Amino acid sequence: xxxxxxxxxxxxxxxxxxxxxxxxxxxxxxxxxxxxxxxxxxxxxxxxxxxxxxxxxxxxxxxxxxxxxxxxxxxxxxxxxxxxxxxxxxxxxxxxxxxxxxxxxxxxxxxxxxxxxxxxxxxxxxxxxxxxxxxxxxxxxxxxxxxxxxxxxxxxxxxxxxxxxxxxxxxxxxxxxxxxxxxxxxxxxxxxxxxxxxxxxxxxxxxxxxxxxxxxxxxxxxxxxxxxxxxxxxxxxxxxxxxxxxxxxxxxxxxxxxxxxxxxxxxxxxxxxxxxxxxxxxxxxxxxxxxxxxxxxxxxxxxxxxxxxxxxxxxxxxxxxxxxxxxxxxxxxxxxxxxxxxxxxxxxxxxxxxxxxxxxxxxxxxxxxxxxxxxxxxxxxxxxxxxxxxxxxxxxxxxxxxxxxxxxxxxxxxxxxxxxxxxxxxxxxxxxxx
Numbered sequence: 314x315x316x317x318x319x320x321x322x323x324x325x326x327x328x329x330x331x332x333x334x335x336x337x338x339x340x341x342x343x344x345x346x347x348x349x350x351x352x353x354x355x356x357x358x359x360x361x362x363x364x365x366x367x368x369x370x371x372x373x374x375x376x377x378x379x380x381x382x383x384x385x386x387x388x389x390x391x392x393x394x395x396x397x398x399x400x401x402x403x404x405x406x407x408x409x410x411x412x413x414x415x416x417x418x419x420x421x422x423x424x425x426x427x428x429x430x431x432x433x434x435x436x437x438x439x440x441x442x443x444x445x446x447x448x449x450x451x452x453x454x455x456x457x458x459x460x461x462x463x464x465x466x467x468x469x470x471x472x473x474x475x476x477x478x479x480x481x482x483x484x485x486x487x488x489x490x491x492x493x494x495x496x497x498x499x500x501x502x503x504x505x506x507x508x509x510x511x512x513x514x515x516x517x518x519x520x521x522x523x524x525x526x527x528x529x530x531x532x533x534x535x536x537x538x539x540x541x542x543x544x545x546x547x548x549x550x551x552x553x554x555x556x557x558x559x560x561x562x563x564x565x566x567x568x569x570x571x572x573x574x575x576x577x578x579x580x581x582x583x584x585x586x587x588x589x590x591x592x593x594x595x596x597x598x599x600x601x602x603x604x605x606x607x608x609x610x611x612x613x614x615x616x617x618x619x620x621x622x623x624x625x626x627x628x629x630x631x632x633x634x635x636x637x638x639x640x641x642x643x644x645x646x647x648x649x650x651x652x653x654x655x656x657x658x659x660x661x662x663x664x665x666x667x668x669x670x671x672x673x674x675x676x677x678x679x680x681x682x683x684x685x686x687x688x689x690x691x692x693x694x695x696x697x698x699x700x701x702x703x704x705x706x707x708x709x710x711x712x713x714x715x716x717x718x719x720x721x722x723x724x725x726x727x728x729x730x731x732x733x734x735x736x737x738x739x740x741x742x743x744x745x746x747x
Contacts, residue, residue, distance in 0.1 A: 345413035345424070346370075347396045347747035352717075353388055354379050355693075356737025364388040365736045366421055368414045372730070377716075379736035383420045388741075390544065391436035392444075394459060396745040399436045399444070402426055409433055409446050411462055414745065425462040435545060437486045443522075445495060447483040451475075454483060454497060456525065466525055474516045474530045476501035483518070484540050491553040491586065494528070495520040498539035498557060508565045510538035513576055515559055519589045531584070533591040535576040537561055541626070543615035543694040543706070548624055548674070553586035556674050558616045558626065563662070569609045569641065579613040581674070599672055599679035600629045609633050609641055610661045615694025617703070619722055622675040625703055627690035630668025630681060637661060662691035665709040669720070684727045685718045693740040704730065704742050717742050 352373055353366040367373075367382030387405030390398050398421070402410035408426040415422045431448040438444045444459045452470035457463065475481060476499070483497035499516040502509055515536040519528040538560040548556040561579040562568060568577035583595035600611040608629055616626040633641075640657040643649040649657070660666075667690035671680045688694075688707040695706040703720040707729075716732035716739045733739045 343396075344416055345396055345422075346416055346745055349414070349745050351398075351414060351421075351741065351743040351745065352377070352379065352731070352733075352739065353390070353741030353743075354733055354737040354739050355388075363737065366741070368419050374731050376734045377731050378734050379739075382736075385421065388421070390741055390743070391433065391446075392438050393743055394438040394444075395747065397424065397459070398743065399438065399459070401433050407432055409436065409457070409462070411459070427457060427462050427464060434482055435484055435486050437488060437547070439488050445486055445488070447486060447497070449480065449482050451481050452483070454520070456522075468520055468525055468527065470518065470527055472527050473518045474499055474532075476512055478502060478511050479504040485545060485547075485557065487547040487549055487555050487557070488522075489549060489553050489555060493522045494589070495522055496555060496584065500538070500540060508562060510560075510562065512537065515539045515557075515582065515591075517557075517584070517591075529589060531589065531591055533582050533593075533596075535574075536580055536582060536596065537576045539582075541614060541616045542691070543627075544696065546617040546696070548581075548616050548618045550586075550618065550622055550674070551620070554674075555584040556616075556618075556624070557582050557584075558613050560613065561611065563612070564610050571606050571608075579611050581613070581616075581672075583674075595677075597672075597674070597677040599626065599670060602677065602679040603628070603630070603670065603681060605629055605632070607632075609638070612662075612667060612691060614667065614690045615696055615706075616672075617696045617698065619698065619703070622673060623722070624672045624674055625682075625696065625705070625720075626670060626672055627667045627688065627694035627705075628670050628679065629666060630670070630687060631666055634660065634664070634666075637664075663689050665689045665711065667691075667694070669705050669707075669718075671722075682720060682727060685720065686712055686714065688714070693738060695740055695742065697742055697744065699744045706739065706742070708738055715739050 349370045356363040364385045365379045385403045392399040398412040407429045410426040411424045431450040434447040434449045436446045454468040456465040478501045481501050484500045485498040487496040497518045503511040515533045517531040521528045536559045541558040562577040568574045581597040583592045612629045614627040618624045637660045665687040669682045669685045697704050704717045707714050717730045718727050719730050720727040
């Protein structure tokens with residue numbers, strides 16, 4: 314009898330255990346790729362722009378015809394967070410769109426979007442649940458949740474610097490985690506001039522994200538146009554020192570050469586860690602540091618921070634070609650034709666006159682990366698860091714270069730990764746992560 318009762322007790326315990334044990338659940342699989350690469354291009358014609366993008370499960374290499382992938386009405390990456398791209402939607406409409414690569418089709422798809430009243434300008438993702446976007450209208454700044462794509466709040470910028478010109482906006486945004494503050498750099502232009510920036514100084518606004526309130530305006534005199542072009546990477550070091558590239562005027566204000574007004578030339582400014590003021594004694598011009606002080610046009614483009622005070626940028630890297638100087642002389646004499654003026658702009662901005670360079674932001678030195686050829690860096694000097702290596706956009710029609718180089722900062726060596734043979738200029742290289 315005791316044996317029978319013991320058996321029944323053990324059987325009941327076993328059945329109870331089976332009923333209360335939680336079933337093993339499998340992790341839900343994402344509908345979107347969380348690894349691999351996306352490369353993109355833009356083809357510019359008088360009829361408009363065409364955009365292509367393609368997904369690659371491993372590093373794309375060699376010659377690539379991206380027209381075998383998919384074309385889109387619009388594609389301009391504003392930010393990348395893990396496996397998501399933040400931009401306008403693929404139709405170019407006034408929304409902030411969250412885009413991913415569909416596993417089902419291999420194409421870019423819109424995951425979610427946030428409607429906007431104005432045109433999207435800049436996006437910065439701070440964390441899983443906090444992002445910032447700016448619009449092209451007067452000082453539009455808002456916070457949003459990148460996970461839910463819900464707007465959190467507008468930031469009241471009514472006390473910020475106002476230029477009184479046609480447009481005020483923030484095209485460069487930096488977040489400093491050490492004090493949870495946001496730095497927004499003002500771009501102000503007048504639609505009646507040919508310049509991109511119509512102020513004589515650089516202004517930055519500070520927003521305290523502890524209470525989402527505007528705090529103060531910073532001003533650095535005799536510098537202009539705080540923007541780096543290409544993919545917008547904030548230059549901020551491990552201690553919280555902020556560095557910002559200011560482009561100057563590209564000579565569009567009539568100021569050319571080494572004797573031009575100080576603010577007309579490019580330079581890098583600094584906001585020291587622990588402060589909310591510019592360092593008045595820091596104005597680093599990398600082009601001057603490589604001995605190109607006599608250039609008519611100086612450019613510093615596409616900056617990206619690597620570590621330990623080292624950054625990389627695409628800078629003017631050779632003497633002005635004779636054809637350019639001849640056209641400048643015609644412009645100075647007032648005899649230049651409209652066709653010749655367009656040729657001048659093309660030679661100055663889109664000719665292969667720039668070089669990728671290593672910048673020591675503390676020592677204020679610049680070193681050309683010798684094994685990457687001259688590139689036309691004005692419009693799209695895009696770059697990224699993947700697994701400790703830099704991927705730098707290169708475009709040189711004479712050398713039939715149209716893709717990305719890989720640079721290893723440890724060995725100081727570079728190699729070509731891929732070139733596009735069709736589909737326009739290669740502008741995007743994105744690593745997806747989980």
